[in-house]
Amino acid sequence: MNAVPPGPAARFPFRHLLGIEGLHPPQIEALLDLAESYALLNRSGKTQRDLLRGRTLINLFFEDSTRTRMSFELAGKRLGADVLSMAVATSSVNKGETLLDTAATLNAMNCDLLVVRHAASGAPALLAQKVDAAVINAGDGTHEHPTQALLDALTIRRHKGRLAGLTVAICGDIAHSRVARSNIHLLIAMGSRVHLVGPPTLMPAAVDRLGAHVFHDMAQGLAGADIVMMLRLQRERTARGLVPSAREYFRFWGLDAARLALARPDALVMHPGPMNRGVEIDSQVADDPARSLIREQVEMGVAVRMAVLDVLARAPRGRRAKPAA
Amino acid sequence: MTGDLFFSGVRLLDPASGRDEPGALLVRDGRIADLGPALAAPEGAARVEGGGAVLCPGLVDLRAALGEPGFEYRETIASAAAAAAAGGITTLAALPDTRPAIDDPALVRHLLQRGAETGSLDILPYGALTRGCRGEEMAEIGLLREAGAVAFGDGARAIGPARLMARALAYAAGFGAMVVQHPEDPSLAEGGAATAGELATRLGLPAIPAAAEAILVARDLRLARLAGGHVHFAHVSTAEALALIRAAKADGVAVSCDTAPPYFDLNETAIGDFRTYAKLSPPLRCESDREAVAAALADGTIDAVASDHQPRDADDKRLPFAEAAPGGAGLATLLAVTLARVHDGTLSLCAAIGLLTARPAALLGIAAGRLGPGAPADLCLFDPERAWRIDADTLPGKARNTPFDGRAVEGRVLGTWKAGRRVFG
Numbered sequence: 125m126n127a128v129p130p131g132p133a134a135r136f137p138f139r140h141l142l143g144i145e146g147l148h149p150p151q152i153e154a155l156l157d158l159a160e161s162y163a164l165l166n167r168s169g170k171t172q173r174d175l176l177r178g179r180t181l182i183n184l185f186f187e188d189s190t191r192t193r194m195s196f197e198l199a200g201k202r203l204g205a206d207v208l209s210m211a212v213a214t215s216s217v218n219k220g221e222t223l224l225d226t227a228a229t230l231n232a233m234n235c236d237l238l239v240v241r242h243a244a245s246g247a248p249a250l251l252a253q254k255v256d257a258a259v260i261n262a263g264d265g266t267h268e269h270p271t272q273a274l275l276d277a278l279t280i281r282r283h284k285g286r287l288a289g290l291t292v293a294i295c296g297d298i299a300h301s302r303v304a305r306s307n308i309h310l311l312i313a314m315g316s317r318v319h320l321v322g323p324p325t326l327m328p329a330a331v332d333r334l335g336a337h338v339f340h341d342m343a344q345g346l347a348g349a350d351i352v353m354m355l356r357l358q359r360e361r362t363a364r365g366l367v368p369s370a371r372e373y374f375r376f377w378g379l380d381a382a383r384l385a386l387a388r389p390d391a392l393v394m395h396p397g398p399m400n401r402g403v404e405i406d407s408q409v410a411d412d413p414a415r416s417l418i419r420e421q422v423e424m425g426v427a428v429r430m431a432v433l434d435v436l437a438r439a440p441r442g443r444r445a446k447p448a449a
Numbered sequence: 450m451t452g453d454l455f456f457s458g459v460r461l462l463d464p465a466s467g468r469d470e471p472g473a474l475l476v477r478d479g480r481i482a483d484l485g486p487a488l489a490a491p492e493g494a495a496r497v498e499g500g501g502a503v504l505c506p507g508l509v510d511l512r513a514a515l516g517e518p519g520f521e522y523r524e525t526i527a528s529a530a531a532a533a534a535a536g537g538i539t540t541l542a543a544l545p546d547t548r549p550a551i552d553d554p555a556l557v558r559h560l561l562q563r564g565a566e567t568g569s570l571d572i573l574p575y576g577a578l579t580r581g582c583r584g585e586e587m588a589e590i591g592l593l594r595e596a597g598a599v600a601f602g603d604g605a606r607a608i609g610p611a612r613l614m615a616r617a618l619a620y621a622a623g624f625g626a627m628v629v630q631h632p633e634d635p636s637l638a639e640g641g642a643a644t645a646g647e648l649a650t651r652l653g654l655p656a657i658p659a660a661a662e663a664i665l666v667a668r669d670l671r672l673a674r675l676a677g678g679h680v681h682f683a684h685v686s687t688a689e690a691l692a693l694i695r696a697a698k699a700d701g702v703a704v705s706c707d708t709a710p711p712y713f714d715l716n717e718t719a720i721g722d723f724r725t726y727a728k729l730s731p732p733l734r735c736e737s738d739r740e741a742v743a744a745a746l747a748d749g750t751i752d753a754v755a756s757d758h759q760p761r762d763a764d765d766k767r768l769p770f771a772e773a774a775p776g777g778a779g780l781a782t783l784l785a786v787t788l789a790r791v792h793d794g795t796l797s798l799c800a801a802i803g804l805l806t807a808r809p810a811a812l813l814g815i816a817a818g819r820l821g822p823g824a825p826a827d828l829c830l831f832d833p834e835r836a837w838r839i840d841a842d843t844l845p846g847k848a849r850n851t852p853f854d855g856r857a858v859e860g861r862v863l864g865t866w867k868a869g870r871r872v873f874g
Contacts, residue, residue: 145651224767244769245653246723265771267653305653329656333647 136435140252140259143268144309152277152310159278159424159431166202166427176205176437179236183209184226184251185262186242191397191422192262192271196239199429203437205237223247227254237433240264245302258436266300272396273306275428277314279421280351283392288315291348293387294336295321296355296377296404299328299366303396304355308334321345322355322377325366342376342383349387353394354379354405370403380406384415392417453477454869455490459499459830463506464803465810465819474504476826479868483822499830502863505802507539507827508784509818511707511809512629512683512755514604514776515572516847517563518556519548524760524847530567532780532846534873537829537862538756540810540817541570541780545577546604552577552588554596561597569865569872573599573813578617578628584609587617594624599813600681602629605730605759605776607665609635614669618678627679627705627812630669632690633731637661642771644732648717655771659734663689670697673704681812682706684757686731688741695750705812706750709757710786711777711852713742719852723770726841727852729759730775743795746804753809754801756783760848778848782839784831786853788860791833798833826869835861 135154144152165171181200183193193209200207212222223242230238231254238257240248245265252259263269277287284290292311298304298320308331311318318336320327321344332338339345346352357373367373384391393409393416401407410416454476461472461484474484475491490496510533516524533541543560545551551560557574564572576598577588590601601621608614608630621628641657643649649656666682670693673680685691685706697704711719711729716736719727727733745751759776766773787805790796796804810818817827841854864874 223769242769244771246771247769249723250767250769265653265769266655302653305651328650329645329658330647331650334651 137439139436139439141270141432141436142249142252142259142261144270144273144306144313145268147313149313152274152313155274155428155431155435156278156281158434159274159428160282162430163278163424163427166423171202173202173204175434176200176203179205179437180234181205181207181237181239181433182230182235183207183239183262184212184241185210186212186247187263189241189263192241195422195425196262196429198426199433200237202426203430203433205433223251224254227251230255230257237436258439260432260436263302265302266305267302268306269302270306271425271428271432272303273310274432275421275424276307276353276394276396277310278424278428279394279417283417284350287311290350291317291319292351292353293319293321293345293349294353294355295342295345295379297326297357297361298322298331298355299326300358300361301355307353308336312336319345319349323367326361343386346383346386349391351394352379352384352387352391356396356398357400357404374403378404378406379409381408384409391415394418394421396421453482453491453494454497454826455494456497456499456504456830457490459502459504461820462503462799462802463820464799465807466821467799468820469799474820476866476869479826479870481820481822481824481826484820497830497864502830502832503798504828504830506806506818506820507829507865507867508537508805509809509813509815510538510541510756510758510780510783511753511812512544512709513541513758513780514544514760515547516760517547520760523762523765526563526567526572528847529758529760529780530570532778532844532848534569534865535845535862536756536781536783537831537865538780538783539570539827539829539865539867540573540815542573542575542599542813544604545575545602546582546606550577550582551575551598552580552582552593554589554592557593557596557598568870569867571817573597573815575599575604575629576601578603578608579613582606584613587613587620590621590626591624594626598626599815600627600629602683603631605631607631607633607635607638611668611672615672615676618673618680619676622678627681629681629683630665632662632665632669632682632685633657634661634664637664642728642732643720644717644734646717646735648720652720652723652770657732659687659738660689662687662731663693666690666693670694670702670704673702679703679705684709684712684731684755685751686712686734686742687738691741691745691750695745695748698750705752707753707755707809708742708746708751709755709779710783711757713739713746714786714789715739715852720770725766725768725770725773726777726850726854728770728773728775729777729852743790746790747795747800751804752812754783754787754804755809756780758848761850762848766850776850777852778844778846778850781845782851782853782858784829784862785837785839785858785860788833789858792859826866828866829862830864830874831860831862833860835859837861
């Protein structure tokens with residue numbers, strides 16, 4: 125008999141990757157293990173150019189994001205897929221028509237893997253109902269950014285050897301951050317302790333109900349942290365009066381060397397990018413090779429996306445396949 | 450001349466008089482000629498054998514948006530009338546935030562006329578409180594009232610400035626008209642798509658604190674004391690706002706309120722995985738607020754249950770949640786979902802039907818919503834036990850956007866009569 129051990133695809137039985145919420149720890153671990161092997165493969169310079177040969181990957185970006193799009197492009201190409209990237213103008217009068225019209229177009233093109241970035245929460249879930257392709261959420265509004273959380277977890281695991289039992293402080297604009305939400309779901313599922321630190325105006329309602337601990341003071345929030353994850357403060361937040369100014373924000377919630385000293389002595393610094401130097405993070409910390417994992421996050425991003433493309437391309441196709449994660 | 454119509458074997462239910470007994474009812478010339486337990490059928494009358502079903506006044510819907518004028522792709526008056534008839538509704542107060550808004554006496558008369566043309570539904574227009582429902586300058590409340598507007602408000606839009614609200618309350622009171630508020634502080638509600646809380650945070654949706662309702666209710670109750678006049682709060686959905694209204698009623702403030710079936714039958718979890726049919730305005734609330742709405746139906750704080758019908762088409766709803774238009778279709782499901790609160794023991798059948806007939810009629814100052822000799826024979830015959838499943842695809846009317854898609858309910862309209870003429874069943 126063919127006694128094939130269950131591969132990663134068997135351990136990740138979903139058709140789409142729309143979010144981290146709802147994934148079980150073994151499913152997350154399967155993705156991280158596979159991504160780890162791709163990270164090693166990438167470093168060795170070897171590639172698997174034929175795994176996705178003949179498959180079409182379309183990056184559909186309704187919102188600008190050079191680095192995420194490039195990361196998915198590179199991941200797809202390293203696996204041998206035909207990769208197209210479409211930037212769709214969001215300024216058109218009726219975004220909704222564009223979204224569903226696009227879905228119809230993609231079905232006609234027999235796209236296999238669809239990577240979607242959209243400014244509205246739930247847009248990839250809506251597309252997933254309408255397209256035949258496997259949908260990967262590359263960031264939707266303030267909802268989720270699952271591949272970012274996976275690459276963050278992989279980066280942490282490579283440096284700390286584990287996720288369980290670590291304290292991770294996520295700092296800044298939690299309210300408008302899909303990165304924060306996906307990280308909260310993933311880290312809590314994997315047994316980490318999550319601190320959320322930021323001004324009350326940037327903290328979403330009832331976020332403690334997700335299992336995280338909320339702080340408004342950096343000294344308290346960073347105490348005992350193994351990882352300090354900084355989030356980008358978008359300029360429009362100050363314009364909308366959620367914080368008075370960038371300099372006041374940096375004074376109380378920015379990360380510099382003195383403030384990093386409030387965390388554990390071996391604490392490491394992360395940032396999903398792109399950084400606002402001098403607003404949420406000081407260059408001295410961001411560029412310190414002994415403390416900053418920011419460059420490695422980018423590297424792990426490609427590996428994680430290769431793993432996600434791999435498992436979803438292996439998953440059963442068609443509308444009657446298992447529902448989305 | 451119209452022949453006589455005789456309903457036999459029915460349970461006569463008239464909340465206005467408290468009548469609830471087995472009996473019969475005779476219709477002659479479009480009006481109720483007689484009713485009672487011992488009524489005999491006159492010679493030659495057409496007969497409807499009720500088989501024990503409930504015969505009550507045709508329902509009076511205090512609040513519904515029609516697609517006309519301006520949004521005929523969502524609903525026409527003809528399709529709304531068909532949905533209303535299927536729901537047992539024979540009188541309906543139509544919201545003024547159409548395109549154009551109902552801010553001119555000619556438009557009021559036009560809607561009254563269009564209702565009459567349906568032959569099945571009296572349409573009672575709300576007048577726009579402000580020109581264009583833009584919330585700036587008062588509309589011609591006196592002229593609109595004279596033309597037949599039953600009450601004044603800006604529809605789905607809250608009356609924001611306190612000074613405008615105070616003036617409107619005082620001025621409308623001079624014409625004996627109530628001012629209907631969409632109670633949601635506009636600056637707190639701006640851009641929001643869901644009630645602030647754990648679920649909105651998980652879904653990453655722009656949120657509205659539930660307190661936005663109580664904040665505007667508290668202000669307007671105080672303004673009503675200051676300016677005089679009758680303030681009515683539409684689709685009240687939170688425990689906190691209901692507590693304020695309850696206390697103000699006890700203090701003798703001229704205040705009334707309604708709610709709609711979603712707010713006592715669903716909670717925020719209905720929006721689940723970004724289900725836009727459950728995106729409403731105000732948004733669905735937490736379970737304890739839903740329970741408070743049900744309790745306020747039972748203790749009389751809430752004066753009416755309205756359909757809050759807001760027809761939307763696929764292009765309005767097949768969008769990412771925050772971009773989708775709020776609102777649910779409600780005409781055909783108004784009675785059945787309200788009866789769920791009878792079946793679970795919250796309300797007596799008589800109280801539930803009162804919230805759908807006599808009490809909204811009293812708020813509107815109209816003669817409809819009661820069974821009595823001489824009253825128009827607007828009637829609804831329903832079986833309170835008959836089970837069915839609400840299905841968006843087969844919903845009567847044009848609008849498909851029911852938040853109750855898939856819900857099993859008990860209570861089915863068997864027939865609807867308008868002025869003695871059968872218009873459904």
